[in-house]
Amino acid sequence: MSVIIELEGVRKTYRSGSLAFEALRGIDIRIDEGEYVAVIGPSGSGKSTLMNLLGCLDLPTEGRYVLADEDTSSLDEAALAAIRNRRIGFVFQQFHLLPSMTAWRNVELPLVYAGLPRHERRDRAIAALERVGLGDRVDHRPGELSGGQQQRVAVARALVTEPALLLADEPTGNLDSRSTSDVLGLFDELHASGRTIVLITHEPDVAARAGRNLVIDDGLIAVDRPTAAAGVAQ
Ligand SMILES: Nc1ncnc2c1ncn2[C@@H]1O[C@H](COP(=O)(O)OP(=O)(O)OP(=O)(O)O)[C@@H](O)[C@H]1O
Ligand SMILES: [Mg+2]
Structure with missing residues (x-):
């Protein structure tokens, strides 16, 4: 197994005016390709801060982050944006869909940024929507879809570039139990097909469902343990 994520001595300090707050206080993590990891911990413990760093949406104040053999600290904003587009799919608690665009238009967006021709974008967006069970909703706008369906559109958008790494911050936080189970079923399938997944959740x-749990407490990894699901789907 090759390592896809490696954090060494990562610290993140937020500054506003003369105030400084250390949200991550020295994090070391290695995640292998194909792992399914859930990050849990109390509100304010640093989970989203960690996710933003893993997703190259923000940079550590100190320490090193190597993603798929690339040391991200040496990269400028354009190179980080290219890595996000090529290697990472994001799913958030608020689905972050554009309300005026149809489902397939939302899903094709990462391919617009990647510079793919229009017919290929449409084919791939529709294939991704079929994969999440929304082949019959491609022309619906977000307002015409249920919450669970909107989140599945967001998962399709995260997948359409075939990223190695899927990052999800409370993806089921706004969903009822039926939609939660649909979305988690999708994640299980993605894991079984070799995708690396890092998911933040409050729900035990x-x-x-993940193979490994990282518990964050007060900016540090307090526990790093395999779950009973470890090995089941690998
Ligand atoms: N941009 C920011 N500026 C200043 N402080 C911040 C900023 N973002 C987060 N923080 C602080 O850093 C700490 C960690 O925040 P973070 O969002 O990572 O927590 P979390 O574990 O995701 O919490 P939750 O479960 O509520 O989403 C919190 O105390 C928060 O107030
Ligand atoms: Mg958070």
Whole structure:
């Protein structure tokens, strides 16, 4: 197994005026390609801060982050944007869909940034929507879809570039139990097909679906343990 994520001595300090707050206080993590990891911990413990660093949406104040053999600290904003587009799919608690665009238009967006021709974008967007069970909703706008369906559009958008790494911050936080189970079923399938997944959650039964749990407390990794699901889908 090759290592896809490696953090060494990562610290993140937020500054506003003369105030400084250390949200991450020295994080070391290695994640292998194909792992399914859930990050849990109390509100304010640093989970989203960690996710933003893993997703190259923000840079550590100190320490090193190597993603797929690339040391991200040496990269400028354009190179980071290219890595995000090429290697990472994001799913957030608020689905972050553009309300005026149809489902397939939302899903093709990462391919617009990647510079693919229009017919190929449409074909791939529709294939991604079929994969999440929304082949019959491609021309619906977000307002015409249920919450669970909107989140599945967001998962299709995250997948359309075939990223190696899927990052999800509370992806089921706004969903009822039926939609939660649909979305988690999708994540299980993606994991089984070799995708690396890092998911943040407050819910213990969601965390139990992953093969490994990282517990963050007060900016540090307090626990790093395999779950009962470890090995099941690998
Ligand atoms: N941009 C920012 N500027 C200043 N402080 C911040 C900023 N973002 C986060 N923080 C602080 O850093 C700490 C960690 O925040 P973070 O969002 O990572 O927590 P979290 O574990 O994701 O919490 P939750 O479960 O509520 O989403 C919090 O105390 C928060 O107030
Ligand atoms: Mg958070």
